[in-house]
Amino acid sequence: xxxxxxxxxxxxxxxxxxxxxxxxxxxxxxxxxxxxxxxxxxxxxxxxxxxxxxxxxxxxxxxxxxxxxxxxxxxxxxxxxxxxxxxxxxxxxxxxxxxxxxxxxxxxxxxxxxxxxxxxxxxxxxxxxxxxxxxxxxxxxxxxxxxxxxxxxxxxxxxxxxxxxxxxxxxxxxxxxx
Numbered sequence: 001x002x003x004x005x006x007x008x009x010x011x012x013x014x015x016x017x018x019x020x021x022x023x024x025x026x027x028x029x030x031x032x033x034x035x036x037x038x039x040x041x042x043x044x045x046x047x048x049x050x051x052x053x054x055x056x057x058x059x060x061x062x063x064x065x066x067x068x069x070x071x072x073x074x075x076x077x078x079x080x081x082x083x084x085x086x087x088x089x090x091x092x093x094x095x096x097x098x099x100x101x102x103x104x105x106x107x108x109x110x111x112x113x114x115x116x117x118x119x120x121x122x123x124x125x126x127x128x129x130x131x132x133x134x135x136x137x138x139x140x141x142x143x144x145x146x147x148x149x150x151x152x153x154x155x156x157x158x159x160x161x162x163x164x165x166x167x168x169x170x171x172x173x174x175x176x177x178x
Contacts, residue, residue, distance in 0.1 A: 003028060017075055018115075039110075039117035043087040044073035044165045046105060046173040047097050047127045053146040054170065055095050055127070056155075060138045067142075069155070071166045072097070073119075087122040095144050096132035099124035105172040110164070121169040123176060149174070 008024035018039045024031055047055040054071070061068045074090035076083060084102060091097040106121040134140045147155070152170050156162060 007031065017077070018117075035114075037115040037117070039075075039115055041076040041083070041117060042073060042110075042119045042165075043076060043083050043090060044071050044119055044121045044169050045087050045091045045097075045124050046071055046121065046169045047091055047095065047099070047124045048173070049127050049129075049146060051146075053148055054152055054173070055097065056145050056147050056152075056166070057094065057142050058145070059142040062138075068163055069166065070163045071121075071169050073165055083120045084122065087120070087124070091124055091127070093133045093135060094139060094142070095127075096130045097124065097127045098130070099127045101125040103176070105176060106168055108168055119165055119168075121165070121172060123173055149177070 005026050006023050007026050010022045011019050012022050012035070013020035018037050020035055020037055022033055022035050024033050049055070057070045057072060058067045059070055060066070072091050072094040074086065074093070076086050078086065081089075084104075087102070088098070091099070101124065103123040103125075104120060105123045108119055108121075110117040110119055132139075132144075134142070152174070156167060156170060156174075
């Protein structure tokens with residue numbers, strides 16, 4: 001039995017991608033409030049080509065004010081769309097990639113202390129690439145690099161900050177290979 005229950009919710013900010021709610025929660029010690037970010041969820045793709053190389057994107061992120069190394073990913077922003085279909089759409093949009101071989105690698109809560117966002121990471125194997133369909137200035141300016149297993153291991157073991165979604169996806173892929 002849950003020792004906590006939400007007794008009130010108020011939306012204090014609505015945005016295109018997420019909302020911020022103020023929640024009142026009842027506990028054995030009394031009521032308290034917390035602000036939480038509600039998010040429709042996201043998908044990410046470890047895209048591997050026929051040479052066993054992984055697609056890594058360098059994309060500008062305003063939150064960091066820098067170009068970040070990532071894997072293809074996107075928000076589950078189409079109501080009713082299955083997460084696999086979202087992953088396939090994002091792969092096509094971001095790198096022009098497609099695959100007939102898909103596996104769910106990982107599911108995780110991004111940061112449960114402040115958001116309910118869940119991300120599903122898929123593996124797309126034998127990816128072939130045509131033309132991408134980028135949306136927005138960040139995607140138009142992003143670059144795609146294909147990296148070997150050794151390159152990926154070096155990136156993950158380096159001292160530079162790594163995007164968390166990319167790290168989880170790449171570690172899951174390396175584990176899946178062994």
